[in-house]
Amino acid sequence: MRRIGIDVGGTNTDAVLLEDDRVVHAAKTPTTPDVTTGIVTALGLLTASMPARGGGVDAVMIGTTHFTNAVVQRRDLTPVAAIRIGLPASASLPPFEDWPEDLARLVRGEVFMVEGGHEYDGRPIVPLDTAAVRQAGRRIRERGLKAAAVASVFSPLNPTCEEEAARILREEYPGLSVTCSHDLGRIGLLERENATLLNACLVDLAGRTTRGFMEALIRSEIRAPLYITQNDGTVLPAEQARQFPVYSFASGPTNSMRGAAFLSKRDDAIVVDVGGTTTDIGALRHGFPREANNVVEIGGVRTLFRMPDLLSLGLGGGSLVASEPLAVGPLSVGFRLTERARVFGGPDLTVTDIGVAARLLDLGARDRVADLPPSLVERTLARISAMIEEGVDRMKTEAAPVPLIAVGGGCFVIPERLAGVSEVVHVPHQAVANAVGAAIAQVSGEVDQIFQGLSREEAIARARQLAEERAVRAGADPASLQVVEVEDLPLAYLPGNSLRTRVRVVGDIASH
Structure with missing residues (x-):
C-alpha cells in the first residue's frame, strides 16, 4: 500500500511517501499563509520521485494545527446559536458561562434553553418542547446565524432529543449547520456542550480548509481518498473530519508520537519531540499516546476531548539563551532561526548556536560561535539536560528506567544519558516523524x-x-x-x- 502523510505545522509542512511501511521519500518545506501552496510544493517534491506522477497512491493523510490555532488566536470563528435541552434541570449554569470573555463575545450568537433531556439510565426527564425548538429555529434564521450547537442531558445514552431538535431546526432553517453533542462524545454535560460549541464555530473554517486540501491533491494530480488525522492518533475521512474539526486539535504532537513508535518499532516508551519553539513529552502505551485523564482546556475552554497526555516545555532549537544569569527559553526566534541565530550571522544566541559550538550538529558557520566560552556551552547543555530529565520524570508512571525515543528537528539537544532513562533511541527520518505518524x-x-x-x-x-x-x-x-x-x-x-x-x-x- 502506498500512502502519503503530511503534517502542516506553523513553521514547516512535512511530507513523506510510505510504501508497505517503508519511508521512500521525505520532504520539508515552509508552510504558506494559504496552506494549499505549501502542501502542493511538498507533494511536488514527493511525486517527483515517483514513476507515474501522483499515480498509484492509495491514501493521503493530513494533520493540521489550523483549528487549534483559530481558537487560541481568536480568528476565523463563526457565531453560534446554543440550544441546551434539559429544563427544568441544568438551568443554573447557562452555555458560554465559563468561557473566557473575549472568546464568548466572538462565538455567542444566541442561547436557548428548552425542556427535555434524559436521566442517567436513558429515561426521559420531560418530553422535548418541540414548539420552543421551532421558535428557536425561526429566531436563528432571523438573526442570520449559520451554525447551531445542540446539547441535551445524557444524550450519549439516548440521543433522540438532540436528533429531533436538529431535524426541527433544519426544517425551519434549511442550510443551517447543526452540531449535536452526542456525536462528539463522552458523558459530562458542560464539557461536552463546550466541545459542541467549539465544533460549531469551526465548521465553516473546516469546510474551507478541507476544500484547500482537496484542491492541493487535484493540482498535484493525486486521485486518492483524503483522511484527516485526529487527536488520538487515528484518522477520519475528510468529509467526516469537515463536520468534526475539534477531533483534530492535537494531531501534531500525536502524529509525532505515533511516528516515533513506528520508526523505532517500540510500543511502550517516553517520546521527546523537540521542535523550533517547544518540546513535547508524551508516553506511548501499546503504540498509541497515553490519553489525558484530566479535563483538557482549549483556548481557555474546558472540554472532554480524546487528547494525548502531553507536557510542553519552552525549549526548542530556536530558544534564546542568556548567559548571566543562565536561562534557556521560553522565548524563541521560531521560524526566523536562519535570520536571527549567530551561526547564520544573526544577533541572537540560540540553542542551535550552542549545539553547533558543541559539535552536536553542523549548521551555518561554526566560526561565528568560536568565541563562546566552553563553560557557557557546558552549563547550557547541562541546563537543557536537567529540563528534559525533569519533564521525563513528570511523565513517567513507574520508578524503573524507561526507553526514550528522540524525534523532531531539534532533538540534537537530547543527551545520550539521562536520569530515569534506560536508553535514548534515535530513529531514521526523525525530523519528519510527525508526517510518518500521519501516514501510518x-x-x-x-x-x-x-x-x-x-x-x-x-x-x-x-x-x-x-x-x-x-x-x-x-x-x-x-x-x-x-x-x-x-x-x-x-x-x-x-x-x-x-x-x-x-x-x-x-x-x-x-x-x-
Missing part, C-alpha cells in the same frame, strides 16, 4: 456509556460491539479491528448495577 494512522471507534443490569463482561462486550460498528462506519477494515483501550467504572451512587464503560478499537483503512 489507522481508523478508530469509541464508546463511552453507562450500562445497567449487565455483568462487567456483558457491558464490555456490548461496548466493544458498538465501538467496532463506529470504526467500520469511519472506514476501517472489519478484519483488522483490535481493542486498544478498555475502562470500566462501577457507579456506586446509582441503583441497579450501573457500570460506566469506555472501549476504543482501531483498525487499518479498508481498501478502496
Whole structure:
C-alpha cells in the first residue's frame, strides 16, 4: 500500500511517501499563509520521485494545527446559536458561562434553553418542547446565524432529543449547520456542550480548509481518498473530519508520537519531540499516546476531548539563551532561526548556536560561535539536560528506567544519558516523524456509556460491539479491528448495577 502523510505545522509542512511501511521519500518545506501552496510544493517534491506522477497512491493523510490555532488566536470563528435541552434541570449554569470573555463575545450568537433531556439510565426527564425548538429555529434564521450547537442531558445514552431538535431546526432553517453533542462524545454535560460549541464555530473554517486540501491533491494530480488525522492518533475521512474539526486539535504532537513508535518499532516508551519553539513529552502505551485523564482546556475552554497526555516545555532549537544569569527559553526566534541565530550571522544566541559550538550538529558557520566560552556551552547543555530529565520524570508512571525515543528537528539537544532513562533511541527520518505518524494512522471507534443490569463482561462486550460498528462506519477494515483501550467504572451512587464503560478499537483503512 502506498500512502502519503503530511503534517502542516506553523513553521514547516512535512511530507513523506510510505510504501508497505517503508519511508521512500521525505520532504520539508515552509508552510504558506494559504496552506494549499505549501502542501502542493511538498507533494511536488514527493511525486517527483515517483514513476507515474501522483499515480498509484492509495491514501493521503493530513494533520493540521489550523483549528487549534483559530481558537487560541481568536480568528476565523463563526457565531453560534446554543440550544441546551434539559429544563427544568441544568438551568443554573447557562452555555458560554465559563468561557473566557473575549472568546464568548466572538462565538455567542444566541442561547436557548428548552425542556427535555434524559436521566442517567436513558429515561426521559420531560418530553422535548418541540414548539420552543421551532421558535428557536425561526429566531436563528432571523438573526442570520449559520451554525447551531445542540446539547441535551445524557444524550450519549439516548440521543433522540438532540436528533429531533436538529431535524426541527433544519426544517425551519434549511442550510443551517447543526452540531449535536452526542456525536462528539463522552458523558459530562458542560464539557461536552463546550466541545459542541467549539465544533460549531469551526465548521465553516473546516469546510474551507478541507476544500484547500482537496484542491492541493487535484493540482498535484493525486486521485486518492483524503483522511484527516485526529487527536488520538487515528484518522477520519475528510468529509467526516469537515463536520468534526475539534477531533483534530492535537494531531501534531500525536502524529509525532505515533511516528516515533513506528520508526523505532517500540510500543511502550517516553517520546521527546523537540521542535523550533517547544518540546513535547508524551508516553506511548501499546503504540498509541497515553490519553489525558484530566479535563483538557482549549483556548481557555474546558472540554472532554480524546487528547494525548502531553507536557510542553519552552525549549526548542530556536530558544534564546542568556548567559548571566543562565536561562534557556521560553522565548524563541521560531521560524526566523536562519535570520536571527549567530551561526547564520544573526544577533541572537540560540540553542542551535550552542549545539553547533558543541559539535552536536553542523549548521551555518561554526566560526561565528568560536568565541563562546566552553563553560557557557557546558552549563547550557547541562541546563537543557536537567529540563528534559525533569519533564521525563513528570511523565513517567513507574520508578524503573524507561526507553526514550528522540524525534523532531531539534532533538540534537537530547543527551545520550539521562536520569530515569534506560536508553535514548534515535530513529531514521526523525525530523519528519510527525508526517510518518500521519501516514501510518489507522481508523478508530469509541464508546463511552453507562450500562445497567449487565455483568462487567456483558457491558464490555456490548461496548466493544458498538465501538467496532463506529470504526467500520469511519472506514476501517472489519478484519483488522483490535481493542486498544478498555475502562470500566462501577457507579456506586446509582441503583441497579450501573457500570460506566469506555472501549476504543482501531483498525487499518479498508481498501478502496
